[in-house]
Amino acid sequence: MRIIVIGAGIGGLAAALTLRRAGLDVDVFEQATELREVGAGIQISPNASRILRRLGLEEPMSRLGVRPHAVVFRRWDDGRELARQPLADACERNFGAPYYHFHRADLLDLLRAAIPAGVLHLEHRCVGLTQHNDRVEVQFHNGATADADVVVGADGIHSTVRKVIMGPESPRFSGHVAYRGLVPADRVKHLGIEIAAMAWWGPGHHFVHYYVGAGARYHNWVAVTPGEWRVESWTAKGEVADALAEFEGWHPQVRAIIGSVETTNRWALYDRDELARWTVGRVTLMGDAAHPMLPYMAQGAVQSIEDAAVLAKCLEHADARDVAPALLRYEQTRKPRTSRCQEGSRRNGVMYHLPDGADQKKRDSSLASSATAPLPQNAWLYGHDVEAEFEQS
Ligand SMILES: Cc1cc2nc3c(=O)[nH]c(=O)nc-3n(C[C@H](O)[C@H](O)[C@H](O)COP(=O)(O)OP(=O)(O)OC[C@H]3O[C@@H](n4cnc5c(N)ncnc54)[C@H](O)[C@@H]3O)c2cc1C
Numbered sequence: 001m002r003i004i005v006i007g008a009g010i011g012g013l014a015a016a017l018t019l020r021r022a023g024l025d026v027d028v029f030e031q032a033t034e035l036r037e038v039g040a041g042i043q044i045s046p047n048a049s050r051i052l053r054r055l056g057l058e059e060p061m062s063r064l065g066v067r068p069h070a071v072v073f074r075r076w077d078d079g080r081e082l083a084r085q086p087l088a089d090a091c092e093r094n095f096g097a098p099y100y101h102f103h104r105a106d107l108l109d110l111l112r113a114a115i116p117a118g119v120l121h122l123e124h125r126c127v128g129l130t131q132h133n134d135r136v137e138v139q140f141h142n143g144a145t146a147d148a149d150v151v152v153g154a155d156g157i158h159s160t161v162r163k164v165i166m167g168p169e170s171p172r173f174s175g176h177v178a179y180r181g182l183v184p185a186d187r188v189k190h191l192g193i194e195i196a197a198m199a200w201w202g203p204g205h206h207f208v209h210y211y212v213g214a215g216a217r218y219h220n221w222v223a224v225t226p227g228e229w230r231v232e233s234w235t236a237k238g239e240v241a242d243a244l245a246e247f248e249g250w251h252p253q254v255r256a257i258i259g260s261v262e263t264t265n266r267w268a269l270y271d272r273d274e275l276a277r278w279t280v281g282r283v284t285l286m287g288d289a290a291h292p293m294l295p296y297m298a299q300g301a302v303q304s305i306e307d308a309a310v311l312a313k314c315l316e317h318a319d320a321r322d323v324a325p326a327l328l329r330y331e332q333t334r335k336p337r338t339s340r341c342q343e344g345s346r347r348n349g350v351m352y353h354l355p356d357g358a359d360q361k362k363r364d365s366s367l368a369s370s371a372t373a374p375l376p377q378n379a380w381l382y383g384h385d386v387e388a389e390f391e392q393s
Contacts, residue, residue: 001025001320004138004148006126006161008035010042011287011304012154013111016119017055018312027146028115029138031125035112037104038234038265039182041212041220042297043197044107046382048305050097054387060110065100066211068196071375073367076202079251083367087197091156091374095382099374100221101197103182103212107301124212126155130166131281134321149320150327151283151313154304157232159289165280171270174294174349177227178269179243180234181220181261188219188260191253199352200254205246206352207254221257222295223247224352230268238266269294271346274339279327286311291338296348299341299381306386310334313390333390341381 001024002340005012008030044052044065073082087099112120121238129151136151160196162169182268193209195216200207209221225246229236243258243266258264272292278285287304311330318326354360370376 001150001318002148003027003150003152003314003315004029004136004146005152005154006138007159007289008032008112008120009154009156009287009304010107010111010301011308012152013115014051014055014305014308015109015154015286015311016115016366017111017154018051018308018324019315020115020119021055022312022316024312024315026119027127027148028120029124029140029142029146030120030122033123035095035108035120035122037108038180040104040180040222040234040265041182041210041218042102042104042107043210044100044102044305045298045302046091046095046097046099046376047384047386048302049100050385051305051309051387053097057110057114060113061098061100064106064110064214066213066216067098068101068210069194071197071199074198075113075252075364076154076198076200076205076207076250076254079253079287082364083370085370085374085376087374091382094374094379095285096385099197101210101212103218103220104337106213116261126160129161129283131283146307149282150315150323152287153283154287155289157288157292158290159285161283162275162285162289165285166275169272171232171272174228174269174271175226176224176269176349177229177238178267178295179223179225179238179258179264180238180267181258181264182212182218183260185217185219188257191256193219193257200251201352201354202250203355204353205250207247207250207257210258211217211304219257219260223258224269227268229266232268232269232270234265236266238264240264274335274342278331278335282323282327284311284327284330291335291342293338293342294345294349296345296352297341297378297381303338303341303347306337307334309387310390311388332387333393337384337386
């Protein structure tokens with residue numbers, strides 16, 4: 001069984017590792033000349049960290065990741081704590097694996113470091129695919145071609161593989177924009193910010209911040225605001241002054257954190273319906289290419305790691321001459337869960353941004369009453385072991 005993965009993001013690299021562990025022959029083709037992630041943080045919940053642990057990545061994860069001791073929800077104007085749910089040891093106890101905050105570059109590096117030389121091919125942008133009965137041919141922008149029994153599109157939100165097999169898509173602009181900032185932790189030391197996942201909710205906006213990098217070296221924030229900016233790319237610069245203007249009247253702590261950066265990036269948030277299917281012939285999709293979601297559950301990359309784990313289980317004993325049953329099983333196992341995350345993220349976008357009033361009060365009191373367990377509202381998500389589930393099915 002020979003497999004080609006298109007795209008070396010978090011999903012594509014995780015797939016290279018799970019597929020290799022299953023004894024399969026894998027090549028990953030990436031368009032970029034070097035592997036680079038944006039200077040930003042990423043939250044990795046236990047449903048993915050347990051998969052990465054089993055891939056032997058516990059040591060680099062615990063060295064490079066930050067383990068928040070709690071998730072803390074606060075009110076936008078007076079900073080009142082709405083709820084505090086324990087993470088760290090409580091998370092391990094409840095879900096059997098840690099909750100991590102990473103610098104994205106560290107996470108990408110630790111995945112890449114586990115992949116042997118010769119598997120990853122940079123400067124190969126997939127521009128086309130041709131399906132044959134017994135194989136798929138992939139064409140690259142540089143004139144090169146490669147053949148495989150299965151091709152996996154892990155090429156992100158603007159996936160070429162998805163376009164080739166499914167046709168064009170029609171994303172809907174959500175009316176929200178995410179600004180991001182990252183600074184050395186020393187810059188915000190005077191604010192006494194705890195090592196936790198901090199989430200502030202307010203009318204039409206929310207603000208999330210946490211430490212990343214070995215020894216909590218950096219402080220990272222994401223600010224979601226209404227906006228008309230329509231470019232869905234992290235390379236787009238934003239103005240710190242615009243982000244600050246959006247948080248006029250918010251608690252001074254939020255404004256001080258935004259003001260601690262000199263530059264900010266912004267990303268237009270688009271929403272997309274779930275795809276009817278992910279697989280055509282010998283080609284399938286994973287990660288953002290298959291199930292792009294709004295970032296309000298912090299599950300996009302986590303779900304791509306789950307995809308990688310299940311895909312490898314499905315292909316491990318598959319017949320290279322007839323891959324359809326294995327790919328169908330992969331898609332059928334994964335779709336209900338990723339669709340639930342897409343839907344949950346959409347709902348959170350409404351819930352986080354409620355205007356002050358009756359609904360907001362109801363939300364706050366129900367949150368306060370659930371404060372003793374680690375993220376109980378996400379137990380179905382964090383407590384689920386996709387690999388163990390597969391073995392039992
Ligand atoms: C504001 C924000 C905050 C987020 N926070 C979190 C979080 O805390 N936790 C979480 O789990 N998720 C989070 N996400 C989502 C997460 O970033 C994505 O879901 C995740 O990075 C998707 O990984 P991927 O590997 O599928 O795609 P990508 O990371 O986009 O990787 C795709 C790769 O494919 C390559 N590529 C593209 N086209 C081609 C081609 N034609 N040929 C070859 N290579 C190609 C690209 O260069 C890239 O390297 C957040 C997203 C946003 C917008």
